[in-house]
Amino acid sequence: MAKGPYSEKVMEHFMNPRNMGEIEDASGVGEVGNPACGDVMKLFLKINDDGVVEDVKFKTFGCGAAIASSSMATELLKGKTVEEILELTNNAIVEALEGLPPAKIHCSVMAEEAIEAALKDYYERVGKDPKIVDEIKEKIKNKETNQEV
Amino acid sequence: MSIYLDNSATSPVDDRVFEVMLPYLKEKYANPSSIHNDGRQIRDELEKARGTVASLLGADTSEIIFTGSGSESDNMAIKGLAYGMKNKGRHLITSNIEHKAVLETFKYLEKEGFDVTYLKVNNDGIVDIEDFKKSIREDTILVSIMLANNEIGTIQPVEEMAEICRDNDVYMHTDAVQALGKMPVDVTDLGVHMLTFSGHKIYAPKGIGVLYVDESLKDFIVPLVHGGHHEYGLRAGTENVPYIIGIAKACEIIKDQLQEDSKKIGYLRDLFEKRVLEEIPDTYVNGARDKRICSISNITFKYIEGEALMVYASEIDCSTGSACTSDSVDASHVLYAINADPVDMHGALRFSFGRFNNEEEVNRAVDILKENVKKLRQMSPLMSNE
C-alpha cells in the first residue's frame, strides 16, 4: 500500500472494510456523530440468546480513519459477550489499527461511542435499563485508572 | 503515474523555465551586487528579468519587487502599507474568502491596533460592490481583495473596487496568485496600487513571489526585511537569481500563450465538470460557474467525505479545501463563507487543471471518481438505500 497519512493496517481496513452494510433484524443499532461535523457512524449488532455477538455491520460517513475504526471495531466485536464488548475502548481500536494520526483519534472515539449506543439500544429492546451500560463503563474506567496508579 | 489535478496547489516547472534557470545554478553564480564584471553581468540579466515581469503586468520595471513567496508579497503589501500609512488612518478592508496569507496578516494587524472590516461574499462567492462602498470610511487606508479565489476560482470585481478606492483616496492591493496565467492581469487596467503573484502557480519554482508596487507608493512601504539596498531598499537579501530568471521566463510564456492556455485549460475543466455532473448523481459545483477562472472546479459529492474519496481515488492528485489547511480537520472557510450546506461541505473536492494536463487524463479521472464515489456511498449511512 502506498505511503499515506495512515498506518498500513488503517489503509487495509479503509480500502477493504470488513462487515460493511446493514442488518435487517438487528438486536441493537447505534448511530453517533453529526453529518454537519463530517462524521456519522451507524453500527448494527446481532446478539444471540447467550448474549454473544453473532453478527455485526456498520455504515460510516467520514474520513479514512472513521471508516477504518468502524471496520476494526466490527472485527473486534464478533464473538464477544456483552460484558466483553464494553471493555472495548477506543485505545484498543487505535492499537489494533497500529495507530492513528493525532487529529484523527476522535474518529476512534466515535467507534467506541457507536458501540455503546448500539448496546444501549439492545438493552432497551430486551427490556433492561440502558443505564447499566454507563455503570459498567464507569467501573471499567475506575479499574483502569487504579491500575495506572 | 498519478493524474495531477492540483495545479492550484502548485504547478510543475515548465521545461522552458527550467532551461533558462540552469546556467544560474551552475557557472553564472556571481553576486549581482558585486562590482566585478561577473557580478555586473548578472545584475544586467536580473534587471532584464524584472523588465520582462513588468511588461506582462503593464507596469514599469522599477515597480517590480521580487520576494520569497506569494505569502511574503501579501504580507509585505499589507503590513508595509498599514505601517507606512498608519498616521493617515487605521481602517483596513478585506473579504472573508481571502487566502490565509492575507487573512492571518489582517488578524495580526488587528492585534496591533488596526481596525479591519471583513466583507462577506454572496452564495456565488463574490463580494458585493454596494457592501464594499458602504464599508469605506474616512480613516480607511487600504483594501485587499483577491482577484481570483484559490478554492472555488471566483473572480472578484477588483477593477470596480480599485476605481472606488482611487475616488476615495484609499490604496488597493490584490492577490492575483491564482489569476495570473488564467486571465488577463494588467495593473493599469485593474487600477490597483499593489499586486501579488507567486512563481509556483505559473510553472516557475516554489520560493519566489512578486509584488508590484505603484511607483508613488514605494517611499511609504515599510520593508519586512531590512538590510542591504536590494529591491529598491524594500527587501534586503542576496537575490535569488535563478528563480528570478525563471519567473521572468514564466511571465514571458504567459504573455505569449495566455489565450491558448486558458482555452485548453478551460476546455479540460469543462469536460471534466460536465462528465462528473452527468455521470455521478448528487454532485454539484461550489461557487459561481460563470464568474470563475478557467482552471478550478470545486465539486461536492454528497453523502461522502472528501478526504476519504481522495484516498480511494488515490491515482488522482487533488485537494480538500486549500492545501494549507490539510493538517486540520476543519472544513474550508471559503465554503462556509458561501453558505454551503454544512453536511455537503465535507464532500467537496477541488480539482485544478493546468497547462500540462490532457483529455485522456481528464477522462480517466472521471472514471476513477465514478467508481470510487459509488464504493464509498455504499458505506454511507446518509444514503437512504444502497
Next chain:
Amino acid sequence: MSIYLDNSATSPVDDRVFEVMLPYLKEKYANPSSIHNDGRQIRDELEKARGTVASLLGADTSEIIFTGSGSESDNMAIKGLAYGMKNKGRHLITSNIEHKAVLETFKYLEKEGFDVTYLKVNNDGIVDIEDFKKSIREDTILVSIMLANNEIGTIQPVEEMAEICRDNDVYMHTDAVQALGKMPVDVTDLGVHMLTFSGHKIYAPKGIGVLYVDESLKDFIVPLVHGGHHEYGLRAGTENVPYIIGIAKACEIIKDQLQEDSKKIGYLRDLFEKRVLEEIPDTYVNGARDKRICSISNITFKYIEGEALMVYASEIDCSTGSACTSDSVDASHVLYAINADPVDMHGALRFSFGRFNNEEEVNRAVDILKENVKKLRQMSPLMSNE
C-alpha cells in the same frame, strides 16, 4: 576565465548540491502541504532535510526554520524576539561591525521605540567582553553578535557572551553566515538561542537561509510572514523544496569535510597573503590575523583606490568592502570601526577563498595584483617617489 576570490560575497553551487536539487525542479514538484501521496512524499523528504541541517548544528529537527535568505533570518530573529518580548524590556545589544541585515534592523527598531547599544570593537575587530558585560541592563532582552565578520573575518567571543547572556536571562542571536563551513558551529557548544546562516555562502543557491530557534523560544517569536502553518507557524509560504534539499546537502558535505575544507582554504589564503605582503610593498592586513576564519584576507594597498585596482586587475573577482555596500562610495563601516587609517581605507580589498580555488589561481592572482598595483601607484600623487 576570471579568478574567483569573492567566496564571501557568494559561492558557486557545489555539483553534489546541484544534483540532489534537480529532481525537485522537475518531476518532484508536488506541494508538501498537499495530502495526496505525491505531496506527502515531498513532505517526508523535506523533513528529512530539516533533520540533516539540525544535525550539523547540534540542534533538534524542530528547531530549524527555513527562510528566504540570511537577511531574512537575521530580521526574523531580531524583530521576532524584540516584538515577542517587548513587555519584558526594550533594550537590545549588538556591535558596530555587524552585517547591514542586522544593523539596519536595529536602526528600524530604534525608530519603533527600542533602545539599542552598539558595542565598539577594538583595532583587531573584536568586541571586548568587559564592555559587553557593562552594557547589559535590567531591561535587556536580546543580544545579536556575529560569529565571524564578513569583511575582515574576525571571530567574536560568542560562546563567552552567550554564557553571560544565560546568566542574565537575556536571549542571544548570532549571525553565522560567514562562519559556517569555515569553523565548527554547534549551537549547544555556542550556547546561543538563535543562529542565522545562508545557503549561498556554503555552496547552496542564493535565496535560502536558515534560522535556528531554541525550542523554548518558538512560542514567543513574532513571524515576519503570517499565513499558513508552514515552518511551525513561524514563516508562511509554500516551501522552496529544491533549495531546502540543496542546503541540507550542503550541510551534509560540511559535516563530512569541514576539516579538509578549512585546511585547504586556509592554506590558499595564507599563501596569498604571504606573497602579497612580501612581494608588494606598503600593504598590510586589516583585522586580527590570528582570530580570523580561514577564508578571508582583507588587504590595504596603500596609495591607491580599491575600486580602481579591481578594474585594473579585472581577471580577479574580489570586493571593496562587502558586496552590499558596493553601490555606495562610502568606505566600509567595519574598517571605520577598527580605526583603520582614513586614507588607507580606500585602498582596501577583500579576497575570500573557497572550496573550489586552487594554488595556481592564487599565484596568478598575486602576479596580476603585483603588476597592477605598480601601474596605479605610478599614477598616484600620494607616492613620494615611484
